Amino acid sequence: MPNNFLNCAACAGSGKIGGGKCLSCHGLGMGIYRDKKFLYWNKIITNQELEKKKAEKFLKLFLNGISFVFSVLATLLLLWQIVENSFFGQIFTLSFWISGSPVVTLFLVSLLVDAYLIYRFSEEIAQKAKIEKKEYQDKEGEKKEEVMETLPSDWVSVRDLSSKIKINVADTFTFDAQKAVEDAFFVATKFNHGKILPLHLFIALLFSKKAAIVFGRLGVNLKEMQEKLGRQISSVGELLAEGQESVFSEELIQLFFDGYFEAYNSRREQIDIAELLLVVSRSNPIIQELLYEYEVDLDKLKNVVEWLRISEFLRKRWQKTRTLARLKPGGTMSRAMTAVATPYLDRFSQDYTMMAKYGYFAPCLGREKEIEEIFRIIEGGRQSVILIGNPGIGKSAILEGIAQRMVEEDVPKILQDKRLVNLNIGQLVAGATASEVQKRLLMICDEIARAGNIILCIQDIEGMIGITSGDKESIDLSRVLADELSQGYFFAIASARSGVYGQYIENSSLGAVLQKVTIEEPDTNGAIQILEGKAGAIEYQNKVVFSYDAISKAVILSGRYLHDRYLPEKAIEIMREVAHYAAGKRGVGTIVVGEDVAEVIAQKTKIPVTAVNEVESEKLLRLEEEMHKRVIGQEEAIKMIAAALRRARAEIREAKRPIANFLFLGPTGVGKTETAKTVSEVYFGDERNMIRLDMSEYQDQASIYRLIGAPAGNSAGLLTEAVRKNPFTLVLLDEIEKSHPDILNVFLQVMDDGRLTDNLGRTVDFTNVILIATSNAGSPAIQDGIKQGLTIEAVKEQLINTELKPYFRPEFLNRFDGIVVYRPLTSPEIEQIAGLMLAKIGKQLENKRGIVLEVTGEAVRELAAAGFDPAFGARPLRRVIQEKVEDGLTNLILTKKIERRDKVILEVGGNFRIEKGRVL
Known part of the structure; x- marks a missing residue:
């Protein structure tokens, strides 16, 4: 246990004594101070508590059902009365609703019931604690709220901590995670164990649908794993004392705290099955050893858990986008309507924040470090940024990811309430002279400066260098932009290819106002997570399902064998090809496995990378x-x-x-x-x-x-x-x-x-x-x-x-x-070489003309002796065979002394004896 982990000795970490709150720990039981937060676990799980919760849940469902039926019946009764009595014209009058009719009164009561239900549901959602979002580093000099740094050493010092930093981790669990913890209690009870251990929780997690998805992607037989765990757990843990119930172990409570920080660092709102799977697998050597039997290491598990998170994110975003799409106006709408209009900029650009809002962009994954570096540069000195990297490496995805975070307000303060607008250089220069293009750019910069809420985005900024018109008029737009940026009225995020940046931009005026951020190829795990974000669309298009092994091999093998392009783009292209290949080979609905990827790579590169048969x-x-x-x-x-x-x-x-x-x-x-x-x-x-x-x-x-x-x-x-x-x-x-x-x-x-x-x-x-x-x-x-x-x-x-x-x-x-x-050849070896050469001639003669060549042993030795030269090895032998064998056979063929089905026997002295074949 960490040094700052506290476990109340008075209540043995339960937080209660004799049915009341423990006075020593103030009901907190166990806790830990970490990263300026004091976490504790305050949730009692006993058979009595679970029965009580079950009864409350049943009662709540019953009341909700009764209320719903009552509302539906009241509404139907009102509609029947309106139709039956032809009250269509009266329903829009006040007298109808205050007439005192029992049916109308019943309907109004049902509306009150509906309002109460909606209020209660919204309250339940609002009361569910959420993990605060991990903040980006503020710029230097900006002070944040002071938080106590001294580690509390006892429960007295914990009492003096601000309530803002005391967090009951149990409140941040999702419904599925809470159920898994309750199931862990039942597992421990079933095996008669006094303490609920991480192994009990892992078994409980395996029964969840999300864990089934994770291990299904990994190709693990879940039922077989559960059986193996059942054999392992029978010998683990202390037996339950008579009359007692299983309680949480310190080790498990510590895992709950680890799960909180796993969710916090992953910018998750709550602790779910994914976080618990990760932390419990990291902590227990028995679980790790079992996973290794299925060739699953912690990196694989983490990547598939991330895949699960990505799928959930995409599903929620699709639901949100569908709702927004219904409300979307028929024409275009600019966020500048709430600030200063930018009609000229809008003509030559796309509003990335608006596109992100309506779900046009795929999620940006595995680029957190690069995005945070961009935020630090912008926030630190309000400087413009240029992303440098090879094509296909993900520069555009990073810009789209920034737009998504701006929509979610998950950015530093300087970027909040801003628009990220992508300037299209092709549209800017189309159909205009160089001087007209300059005028357009200056008008755009003027609009941006007046609006005050726009971050300019310019992809492939090298296109602004040396604009030339048909009448040979030319202007360097990059200098114009550099002058505008140097005034500090606005800033930009640009991108350029690596070679172009060093050749044209680095030592130019534009390079002086743009802070370089180098974008490298993602590492293996980063690339795998990017492909996981793309997998859903490819699966849908080709009606297949990707295994984790297929995605992993797409990254590893494309990185190893395809060198003309860069990750992640080349691996994504391989995924598309493999999906089409597997669907064509085995039909729709098939599972794409690693061997499918290896076969496609082998076909493209002619390198054997498939499993050895x-x-x-x-x-x-x-x-x-x-x-x-x-x-x-x-x-x-x-x-x-x-x-x-x-x-x-x-x-x-x-x-x-x-x-x-x-x-x-x-x-x-x-x-x-x-x-x-x-x-x-x-x-x-x-x-x-x-x-x-x-x-x-x-x-x-x-x-x-x-x-x-x-x-x-x-x-x-x-x-x-x-x-x-x-x-x-x-x-x-x-x-x-x-x-x-x-x-x-x-x-x-x-x-x-x-x-x-x-x-x-x-x-x-x-x-x-x-x-x-x-x-x-x-x-x-x-x-x-x-x-x-x-x-x-x-x-x-x-x-x-x-x-x-x-x-x-x-x-x-x-x-x-x-x-x-290589040692010089001996006479016996020369004879063997002569035999090989003559066998090759005989094979050619039989294949092309149907004539069999036979050479006696004495003839082979004679040719070997004639062709042996200690200084030149076997080279003279080839000339001897050409002169004494090939030339003789050629003459026999040309004079038609030998024909198909004949046998030619070479004897000593270079003599050919012919045995005629049968006549058809």
């Missing part, structure tokens, strides 16, 4: 075997690459670097490039699905621009554009030792950070790339070391310490996940 799992486990069908020997390289691919697919790797960075060293013809081709074929689908760069073409410093694009050009670089279009690929850098040192620096960044910026300022993602560099550097040392009987590890160490230093810096070599030394 059995077929792919088998393929991953047999990668070495598949690769050895093309690559002979070189076990170390094959094992390294296969392990890296498995780690990447299982997402057990550093996500901010490429999948793997390898350097293959060895003489020519030993299989370095063939290994890369094999990886591309086995894992990426085709050996052509790679980006291959011959680094001998990048020997001068200027060739760097071929990779990333020329600084002044509009065309993208070869490497950056290829990876941007296909981010899941293999990049092969052949003979990297021949490239310029500055080129190596480029790849140093790629291997370290997993990204590269092109000439157009776009950041290209390399985190889903396998980067393989090959080099012949140190080949003589490798061959000499193998001849001397050195191990591969000893040869590698010698290469790194001596032979590679003239080519690569140590920091460059350290960026590779693996440096693999």
Whole structure:
């Protein structure tokens, strides 16, 4: 318990002794002083109290029902009398109502009854305590009401506190929350526990409709969870003494206080199921462990609770908007009718506060810090503000959110009773010369200054810079606006894109009068909450239901794999696509799950992000075997690459670097490039699905621009554009030792950070790339070391310490996940390679011409011996096979000595024996 938590020893925290108020604590029982408030819990829950409450509720419903029936009957009786006696003309006369007719008298009495019922209902609503709204920080120098700061240490000091700061938390509970607390009492009683614990409350909360919605979104089987909790709770808590009833534990009362501050910080009016779910889950390790079994952590729970709050807010706003819409006038109405009219401004603008009032804007979520920073700047020095951020990041949503808060008067005093009016630059400059546009702007500024209640909003303010007309007349409107703002008659909130701000605005006169507020991409939880606010409309349009996992993956996967756009916009677009995809795949009413999002992302990026199925799992486990069908020997390289691919697919790797960075060293013809081709074929689908760069073409410093694009050009670089279009690929850098040192620096960044910026300022993602560099550097040392009987590890160490230093810096070599030394091929390995090459020729011959090629073992050995060269590895073998096998087969085909269904047998000496096939 906190040091400032008080529990009255005299009444054991109940607030009562012998049916009367406890004199020691003045009936407060338990309390805590926190954030300039003294909270206490003063609500007795016993079987007797609950029975009494139940009886009162029944009596109230009974009386309400009787009153309603009486009013309806009296009204119907009056209508019958009017129709029966044709009193239509008399009902508008005073004599009719004072005639003393029993029916009329009965109707008038019913009106009194109705008035009493309405009064009683309104009183019940008014008496329901609301949590005061969290105030924004007032500007410096403005003093607030003094509140006692000394922590009360006993009940005597509590008595001296102002009644304004004493809050009975029980009064701020909603009906649903009160019922959950009462149900917790019944749960504790059922298990014969003396104290009502947080675990009892959690079980009670699970029976509420709102908790069912929360855990339904999380995909949790609620019935199964309740059963598990039932087994857990049987061994928790002290048994109830005979003749006693369960009472609230200190731990639970403390949770009620935590719930109050959860609601206060969330700017909620009352404590509801959502707040209780959060605080009880945070406090109890048993509950947390149970939630972890369902893969639900506190962040997930908080986000779904926020989703519940958003849904309630949207429902209430829809009801409010529907009511306002009935009262909305047919024409336009300006709030300036209550102040100074602004007809010229209205012509070129939209009143955001009026649009917010009638529900045109979606709720602004996850941007509380940015909005409060804007309020502090405006309030602190009455300065104008400019929001700087990338497109799609939410600048417009923040402006709409400010308008919504202005409507609700949930803003600092300086913004209360103000209009937020958005100036449309396109309309302002349309059909006018530059001088006419200037005149329009000055008239608008004059109207704003005279009105005194307008905050000017200008989105994409860079559109005001350098306005030019058809007759080449030009004017910089930004200077005109800067001059007007500098006079301090009014202030503005503007927005601009990041790159444009630094280039055109920051060092201009406009930049001097606008205080910059940088808007970053929301974090994961913030983006999830923004998507939750958009989910309802998308669900309605596509007739689907989103699970939390789907929304979470839309944020995480779009952030990880889609780099051309920004959160939250790109995740919202993915949500729309996934909703349409799931509805088309499984029909309307389906639940959109995380795997649906993964499938859409995989289709867009060609990156495998879906769950690993059995077929792919088998393929991953047999990668070495598949690769050895093309690559002979070189076990170390094959094992390294296969392990890296498995780690990447299982997402057990550093996500901010490429999948793997390898350097293959060895003489020519030993299989370095063939290994890369094999990886591309086995894992990426085709050996052509790679980006291959011959680094001998990048020997001068200027060739760097071929990779990333020329600084002044509009065309993208070869490497950056290829990876941007296909981010899941293999990049092969052949003979990297021949490239310029500055080129190596480029790849140093790629291997370290997993990204590269092109000439157009776009950041290209390399985190889903396998980067393989090959080099012949140190080949003589490798061959000499193998001849001397050195191990591969000893040869590698010698290469790194001596032979590679003239080519690569140590920091460059350290960026590779693996440096693999390819040893020279042996004669048996050359024979195996010859067999693979001949098998490939035979497959092509059979597929295209229906002719079977068979090669004897002696012929394979003869070809291998002829094509073996220790200096060039397997490269001469390809030429030998072309000359002795492919050329011979070509002659046989052209002279029509072999036809479909024939078998050709290659024997020693390059002789071809033909076995004719059957004639059809």
